[in-house]
Amino acid sequence: MGKSWWVSACIVLAVAVWTATASPARHVQGKANSRDNGDLLASTAPGAQRFRAVGQLVGHLHCTASLVAGTATPSPDTPALVLTAGHCAARFGGNDVMVDQPAPNGWQFTPAYFFDTKDRHHPFAVDRILYATMKGVDVAVLQLRGTYGDMEKLGITPMHISQTAAVPEVTVELAHIPVMDVPGDELYLRHSVCHAGAHHRIYEDDPPWIWPDAGTIDCARVAQGTSGSPLVLKDASEIVGVVNTMVATTLDGCGLSRPCELVQPAGHSEAGAKYFVSAVEIARAITPESKLDLSRLDTGHDVVLKRETEDWITQSKIPDAQGVLHRATWSIRVEDGTRFIRYKTGLGDQLRCEDPAGYSSQIDAGTQPLTTLLVPEHEGIYMLCVIGQADASAPWQPEARATVVLHQIDDTPPSHPPGIALLGNGVGSVWQVNSYKSPNEITRVKVKFGPRDTTDCNDPAGYFTSRKPWEVLRKEQAPWRFCALGFDNALNASPPAHRDFP
Known part of the structure; x- marks a missing residue:
């Protein structure tokens, strides 16, 4: 967790292919014995060898991360890669992407973080943030100063990322290192057997991150520090998801640490819900040589949008400087670097930005057409998808990597007083x-x-x-x-x- 949990709860959100739904998540209750219910995992426990690649990440937040590679036997001289949640690397806006940046001093990853091997823990410095984002997903790939050969000397084999995300009803295992509500001498690797549940389009924060396909899980002891943890299929070692957020039970509504499922006319927050995201795009970008091919990822070199108003949630009519009420507008400005745009809008739970259908014709970005674009008057959460072209000779931004923002119309007053x-x-x-x-x-x-x-x-x-x-x-x-x-x-x-x- 992270976020307001950026300072008190480090886990994050969400995923990859979206399955439409207009009802709250159904959380499948799994049957687990005591060792599988989020208890500490001993290095000698049956199956524990599969999780030696999982460890503690001290980065932007305290998180969990996993050693990954493009093959089971990577070259021993190749710098090792670890997979975690994007919010574990930085505080991102909804469309931000970080590519190949030096890691701050003091960041480190300690694999095989078992409670009964404390004297053998071996931290590795993080060298670079190769890729990190919260745009559509919540994932990061970090490069260590240590190599796969260094890991092999410690008996640690990298995990493989599946090109298929976990589907509803499947039994999964979670290896994670929560740090909230955990005694100080028990901040080590834990193990849960649980189930993946329904997938939802969710959003969180203000203005929000948007995850079009976040899966639910019912794993035990998910808390701050669990962010970035790998989900694997039962008795397997292939990563099918990365834990990214949960709903704080101490807060109300939708916002930071209160991810909401995007349903109309206002989002639904399922108390205690826990979510994971897919790492399929990362799996496709890691080469057989265990390098990260950034050309296969959304590197964020697309149209940049800036909101001109303070809030993304407004009433249907808002006053101007003279107090005269007018229809709410998107009030979105296209930043320099984009010559032309195309866009489409619609209800946030229905619009698919990746679908080429419905986009406008080419518009000169310099006319700033989105600043005065009207938002529908009816209460609801609306989505704006924008693709851009730097100049007439440049390729268009792919629809699947559209820049996306939300605007909520809310004319309903709070039901209780402060x-x-x-x-x-x-x-x-x-x-x-x-x-x-x-x-x-x-x-x-x-x-x-x-x-x-x-x-x-x-x-x-x-x-x-x-x-x-x-x-x-x-x-x-x-x-x-x-x-x-x-x-x-x-x-x-x-x-x-x-x-x-x-």
């Missing part, structure tokens, strides 16, 4: 009071306070955004009424909350 908090137990000459948000449902709060008998919380006049940790109410001037008004990302107002003192 909370009101009192610092301490109120002892002393003042009450220290303020209101708090409810991520990702109430993202902004305004307050007001005054004499209890004359302060009307239902009157919108007088509310302000507090810049202080606490507002101070002097007891000598009591009784007070403290009001709080919450707003969601689209600036829909919640019911007001109030609390009287005393």
